[in-house]
Amino acid sequence: MTPINASAAGSPTGRLQQQDNVFIHPWEDLAALGGNHRTIIARGEGIHLIDTDGNRMIDGPGGMWCVNIGHGRREIADAIAGQAMTLGYFSPWAVSAEAPARLAARLAAAAPGDLDHVFFTTGGSTAVDSALRFAFFYNNLMGRPQKKQVIARIGGYHGSTHLAAGCSGKLSEKRHMDMPDGVHLLSCPKPLLRPAGMSVDAFCDARVAELEAKILELGADRVAAFIAEPVLASGGVIIPPDDYHRRCLDVCRRHDVLYISDEVVTAFGRLGHLFASEAVFGIRPDMITLAKGLTSGYVPMGALLISDRLLRDIAGAGGDARVFFSGFTYSGHPVAAAAALANLDVIERDGLLAHVRRVMPHFSARLRALADLPVVAEVRVIGLMAGVECTLDAAHPHEDRDYAFTLRVDRHCQRMGLLVRPVYNMCVMSPPLIITEAQIDRMVDILRAGIEQAMAEVAAERRA
Ligand code: PMP
Numbered sequence: 097m098t099p100i101n102a103s104a105a106g107s108p109t110g111r112l113q114q115q116d117n118v119f120i121h122p123w124e125d126l127a128a129l130g131g132n133h134r135t136i137i138a139r140g141e142g143i144h145l146i147d148t149d150g151n152r153m154i155d156g157p158g159g160m161w162c163v164n165i166g167h168g169r170r171e172i173a174d175a176i177a178g179q180a181m182t183l184g185y186f187s188p189w190a191v192s193a194e195a196p197a198r199l200a201a202r203l204a205a206a207a208p209g210d211l212d213h214v215f216f217t218t219g220g221s222t223a224v225d226s227a228l229r230f231a232f233f234y235n236n237l238m239g240r241p242q243k244k245q246v247i248a249r250i251g252g253y254h255g256s257t258h259l260a261a262g263c264s265g266k267l268s269e270k271r272h273m274d275m276p277d278g279v280h281l282l283s284c285p286k287p288l289l290r291p292a293g294m295s296v297d298a299f300c301d302a303r304v305a306e307l308e309a310k311i312l313e314l315g316a317d318r319v320a321a322f323i324a325e326p327v328l329a330s331g332g333v334i335i336p337p338d339d340y341h342r343r344c345l346d347v348c349r350r351h352d353v354l355y356i357s358d359e360v361v362t363a364f365g366r367l368g369h370l371f372a373s374e375a376v377f378g379i380r381p382d383m384i385t386l387a388k389g390l391t392s393g394y395v396p397m398g399a400l401l402i403s404d405r406l407l408r409d410i411a412g413a414g415g416d417a418r419v420f421f422s423g424f425t426y427s428g429h430p431v432a433a434a435a436a437l438a439n440l441d442v443i444e445r446d447g448l449l450a451h452v453r454r455v456m457p458h459f460s461a462r463l464r465a466l467a468d469l470p471v472v473a474e475v476r477v478i479g480l481m482a483g484v485e486c487t488l489d490a491a492h493p494h495e496d497r498d499y500a501f502t503l504r505v506d507r508h509c510q511r512m513g514l515l516v517r518p519v520y521n522m523c524v525m526s527p528p529l530i531i532t533e534a535q536i537d538r539m540v541d542i543l544r545a546g547i548e549q550a551m552a553e554v555a556a557e558r559r560a
Contacts, residue, residue: 103133103149108148109136109147109148109149112136112148113133113134113136116134116136117129117130117132121134122256123269135147135151135510135515136148139167139168140155140163140166140167140168141167141168142166142167142168142528142530143155143166143167143527143528143530143531143535144167145167145515151510151511151513152513153509153510153513153514153515154513154514154515154527154535154538154539154542155167155515155527155528156509156514156515156516156517156523156524156525156526156527156539156543157515157516157517157524157525157526157527158526158527158528158529159388159393160388160393160517161329161361161366161388161389161481161526162387162388162389162392162393163392163393163528164364164365164366164388164389164392164393164439164443164448164528164529165392165439165442165443165446165448165528165529165530166392166528166529166530167528169392169394169442171438171441171442172391172392172394172435172438172439172442173394174438175434175435175437175438176394176395176431176434176435176438178434179195179430179431179433179434179435180431183430184430184431185429185430185431186430188216188423188427188428189423192428193428193430193433194430195430195431195433195434195437196216196428196429196430196433198433198437199214199428199433199436199437199440200214200216200428202437202440203386203399203401204401206370206371207371207384207401208371208373208374208375208380208384209374209380209403210380210403210404210405211380211381211383211384211401211402211403211404212403212404213401213402213403213404213407214399214400214401214402215230215399215400215402215422215423215427216397216398216399216424216427216428216429216433217387217397217398217399217400217424217427218396218397218398218424218426218427218429219255219387219396219397219398220254220255220260220358220360220385220386220387220388220398221254221255221256221257221260221261221398222255222257222260222398222424223255223360223385223386223387223398223399223400224254224255224257224259224260224263224323224356224358224360224385225255225257225258225259225260226385226400226422227321227323227356227383227385227400228246228259228260228263228320228321228323228356229259229422230383230400230402230406230420230422231246231320231321231354231356231383232244232320233420233422234320234354234406234409234410235320237410237413237415237418238409238410238413239413240317242317242318243317243318243319243320244278244318244320245278245279245280245314245318245319245320246262246263246278246279246280246319246320246321246322246323247279247280247281247282247307247310247311247314247319247321247322247323247353248263248264248265248279248280248281248282248322248323248324249265249281249282249283249284249285249324249328250265250266250267250281250282250283250284251265251266251284251285251286251328251331251332251334252264252265252281252284252323252324252325252328252331252358253265253266253325253328253329253330253331254323254325254358254385255360258276259276261273261275262275262276262278262279263279263323265281265284265331266330266331268495280310280314282303282306282307282310283303283306284328284331284334285299285300285303285328285334285336285337285340286328286331286332286334286336287299287335287336287337288473288474288485296337297337299337300336300337300338300339300340300343303336303337303340304340304343304344304347307322307344307347307348308347308350308351311347311351311353312351316351316352316353319351319353320353320354321353321354321355321356322344322348322353322354322355322356323356323358324341324344324355324356324357324358325357325358325359325360325361325362326341326357326358326359326362326367326372326373326376326377327361327362327367327372327478327481329360329361329362329481329526330361330519331519332476332483332485332519332520332522332524333476333477333478333481333482333483333522333524334476334483335476335478341357341373341377341378341379342377342378342379345379345380345381354382354383354406355379355381355382355383356381356382356383356384356385357373357379357381357383357384357385358384358385359371359372359373359384359385359386360385360386360387360388360398361388361389361481361526362376362479362481363384363386363388363389363390364386364388364389364390364392364439364443365389365443365448365449365452365480365529366389366452366479366480366481366526366529367452367478367479367480367481368449368452368453368456368479368480369449370443370449371384372479376479380403381403382402382403382405382406383400383401383402383403383406384400384401385398385399385400385401386398386399386400386401387399389439390436390439391432391435391436391439392435392439392442394435394439395429395431395432395435396426396432397429397432397433397435397436446530448529448530451529451530452479452480452529455480455531455532455533455536456479456480458533458536459477459480459482459531459536460477460482462536462537462540463475463477463482463484463525463540463543464477465540466484466540466543466544466547469544469547469548469551470551471486471487471488471501471547471550471551472484472485472486472547473485473486473487473490473493473521480526480527480529480531481524481525481526482524482525482526483519483522483523483524483525484522484523484524484525484543484547485521485522486498486501486502486505486521486522486523486547487521488501488554493521495520495521498520498521499518499520499521501521501550501554502516502518502519502520502521502522502523503518504550504553504554505518505523505543505546505547505549505550506518506523506546508545508546508549508550509542509543509545509546512542512545512546513538513542514539514542514543514546516543516546523543523547525539525543527539
């Protein structure tokens with residue numbers, strides 16, 4: 097990370113930046129520790145963030161794909177305060193409470209198929225770890241303890257706990273980081289990567305065949321689960337070909353491999369539906385992992401939906417030792433559950449799913465038009481999530497150089513009123529779902545100007 101916004105040392109913002117130096121942020125470059133003068137955000141209002149110097153920016157990444165209903169919602173603050181005063185904590189081992197009970201029932205009722213059971217977690221990574229632990233536990237009870245291998249994809253992201261990080265497929269992020277055994281990564285289902293002359297259909301055939309070949313190579317009796325985000329989010333909004341998920345699910349069913357759909361990003365309206373697996377991609381997976389938009393990021397919470405079939409299988413396998421030794425102090429935390437219920441109320445009351453479906457075409461058309469900029473290699477958009485991929489030299493993409501470019505774009509955009517979230521060579525846009533068409537126009541105008549200014553800067557430096 098290069099310094100974006102170093103403020104004068106003695107100013108209030110400068111003092112906060114000094115204090116922030118001991119905050120080890122996610123993906124912190126420890127070699128640069130102390131030199132990262134991050135913008136310090138003071139407030140959020142609707143789709144905007146306001147920094148400590150009073151600069152107002154559109155929250156392009158929507159927090160981290162999570163602030164679905166927008167910032168500063170009185171309804172959520174009231175629900176959190178009310179619950180904290182009524183009951184701030186209960187032991188989920190010993191007893192239960194109203195808010196998580198109501199939330200569990202509401203999620204199960206809205207979920208596709210027979211995903212009728214809810215295991216609460218503290219976030220997305222712990223939802224993914226819980227899904228994998230459940231898959232292993234399931235196979236142990238089913239009398240096949242050797243069925244433990246997991247298949248994931250290059251470009252996928254599933255979290256930062258040990259197992260979830262193991263399933264994440266950004267190879268450069270595994271450097272110096274120990275990884276669990278038993279995870280196998282398939283190539284990325286990114287149509288842009290297909291060889292010249294290959295149709296998208298043939299590319300899809302190849303990716304699905306690769307999954308089946310991997311299961312056969314490892315032995316179907318050794319493979320527990322396939323885990324996939326419907327749209328690879330942090331990997332750069334990678335949208336697999338049509339029918340890819342349905343066909344992968346068929347392969348999994350044929351070989352008795354569990355399908356875990358990681359909807360940490362895609363659920364709760366990002367693609368215009370509460371859950372995307374069935375509504376957008378036509379699949380009913382065995383488990384779904386959730387977080388982020390569940391509370392719109394106001395407080396941490398995740399959840400794992402488990403299909404009734406799996407619980408019936410376990411019951412049918414006999415034996416009375418069926419304790420799932422897994423859970424968290426904060427499983428079903430009442431304050432988080434109250435925030436989630438209020439969040440679902442807002443999504444429903446304000447018709448946010450329909451709103452997303454209404455503005456999606458405008459969001460897509462405006463962003464796709466950025467492809468006329470010479471540095472933009474591809475613009476991928478689905479629902480209200482977009483990745484604008486920038487490559488300075490199309491013939492020779494270079495991760496560090498292109499990342500330095502998108503960081504420049506972010507710096508220019510922040511100055512003009514838009515926070516961008518560069519992910520390597522991608523400018524990611526996933527604004528709060530309440531964004532209007534006029535605000536989309538402003539967001540894209542700033543992004544275009546930011547890219548143009550960064551291009552001009554690079555050109556000037558090359559000439560110098
Ligand atoms: N799965 C996906 C698809 C994600 O995008 C993320 C977070 N970006 C996670 C899991 C991990 O969630 P958390 O950071 O809440 O642990």
